[in-house]
Amino acid sequence: MTITPAAQGKATACLALADGTIFYGQGFGATGETVAELVFNTAMTGYQEIMTDPSYAGQVVTFTFPHIGNTGANPEDDEAADPVAAGMVVKWDPTESSNWRAAERLTDWLVKRGRVGIGGVDTRRLTRAIRQQGAPHVTLAHDPDGNFDVAGLVARARAWSGLVGLDLAKEVTCAQSYRWEETRWAWPTGYGRREGAGLRVVAIDYGAKRNILRCLASAGCEVTVLPATATAEDILAHDPEGVFLSNGPGDPAATGVYAVPMIQGVLERQLPVFGICLGHQMLALALGAKTIKMNHGHHGANHPVKELATGKVEITSMNHGFAVDSQTLPEGVVETHVSLFDGSNCGIRIADQPVFSVQHHPEASPGPQDSYYLFERFADAMRDRRVA
Numbered sequence: 001m002t003i004t005p006a007a008q009g010k011a012t013a014c015l016a017l018a019d020g021t022i023f024y025g026q027g028f029g030a031t032g033e034t035v036a037e038l039v040f041n042t043a044m045t046g047y048q049e050i051m052t053d054p055s056y057a058g059q060v061v062t063f064t065f066p067h068i069g070n071t072g073a074n075p076e077d078d079e080a081a082d083p084v085a086a087g088m089v090v091k092w093d094p095t096e097s098s099n100w101r102a103a104e105r106l107t108d109w110l111v112k113r114g115r116v117g118i119g120g121v122d123t124r125r126l127t128r129a130i131r132q133q134g135a136p137h138v139t140l141a142h143d144p145d146g147n148f149d150v151a152g153l154v155a156r157a158r159a160w161s162g163l164v165g166l167d168l169a170k171e172v173t174c175a176q177s178y179r180w181e182e183t184r185w186a187w188p189t190g191y192g193r194r195e196g197a198g199l200r201v202v203a204i205d206y207g208a209k210r211n212i213l214r215c216l217a218s219a220g221c222e223v224t225v226l227p228a229t230a231t232a233e234d235i236l237a238h239d240p241e242g243v244f245l246s247n248g249p250g251d252p253a254a255t256g257v258y259a260v261p262m263i264q265g266v267l268e269r270q271l272p273v274f275g276i277c278l279g280h281q282m283l284a285l286a287l288g289a290k291t292i293k294m295n296h297g298h299h300g301a302n303h304p305v306k307e308l309a310t311g312k313v314e315i316t317s318m319n320h321g322f323a324v325d326s327q328t329l330p331e332g333v334v335e336t337h338v339s340l341f342d343g344s345n346c347g348i349r350i351a352d353q354p355v356f357s358v359q360h361h362p363e364a365s366p367g368p369q370d371s372y373y374l375f376e377r378f379a380d381a382m383r384d385r386r387v388a
């Protein structure tokens with residue numbers, strides 16, 4: 001079923017921006033209201049992975065792809081136990097699912113997980129507004145009776161202090177350590193588990209996507225996951241051959257308060273370190289660089305990134321609203337990757353050590369698989385140390 005934008009009188013959902021702009025539409029998913037930052041994601045597939053990516057905590061996602069819901073939802077594609085994105089904004093009402101993997105309708109899946117959605121929104125107009133003004137604070141409300149106190153919705157969006165300064169990693173991290181065993185169900189040609197004993201890796205969970213852990217396991221790692229607040233001593237007690245720093249939500253500077261001393265402690269041991277997204281930002285902060293809030297961030301599955309050493313361009317999956325300021329990289333830290341959209345930093349490494357990180361998502365989920373080589377690079381760095 002397709003729907004047209006709802007007039008105020010018929011609306012069952014309302015999206016109120018802090019600047020007073022109001023979008024009416026049809027509500028779906030859970031009823032209620034949520035206050036969050038609004039971002040747009042341009043991926044054409046993978047809405048379930050996007051909604052369950054813990055890095056979206058505190059954010060409502062506008063999907064620029066208009067047909068959302070047609071593949072339903074299934075138990076395998078969750079990137080975390082629950083959706084962590086606060087809500088979704090789509091152009092059309094979610095369609096009936098039509099896919100052999102669908103176990104339930106997206107709408108029912110959202111109801112069970114307590115997430116609100118609004119359909120019938122002019123997402124092109126909304127996306128243009130986000131690009132121009134930056135990611136706004138919004139209140140998204142779903143009420144089947146259509147009773148909206150619009151002034152109240154706007155006031156609550158305005159009153160919200162936003163993501164800057166918020167440490168959300170501690171909200172979405174695991175409660176205790178665990179072993180991760182599952183591998184990827186498919187691995188791009190030319191990659192795969194190598195022979196020999198597994199590489200002992202400690203992965204710090206700032207809100208880790210499951211497919212990252214699968215990729216590490218598929219590259220030959222025996223992964224022990226530790227909570228975000230683990231100290232260097234906690235990590236070293238596992239006698240790791242390498243340390244992985246995961247993606248995660250919120251302001252890197254806020255999470256850095258406890259992550260930076262831990263990483264500095266790990267770096268003293270000269271262990272291979274690999275970070276993705278928030279993990280990249282944590283490593284940069286630990287090395288003395290600074291992070292900045294972007295205007296509207298990068299959220300999609302078609303972002304070109306150049307590896308400076310080779311000149312090769314990777315098409316990547318992205319989801320970040322903060323970035324490492326490459327002007328602040330200290331001596332001895334090399335910029336390895338840049339975004340070809342806006343030149344922002346997408347990767348660093350320590351010049352003479354196997355310590356590196358990237359802003360984009362080599363595990364994709366959803367997105368292209370061009371950057372998987374980074375998992376192999378991390379595994380190779382650990383294997384090289386065994387041989388040396």
Ligand SMILES: NC(=O)CC[C@H](N)C(=O)O
Pocket residue numbers: 055246247248249250251252276277278279319320321322323
């Ligand atoms: N995907 C991530 O790890 C996001 C990192 C950070 N929260 C940002 O928005 O930039």
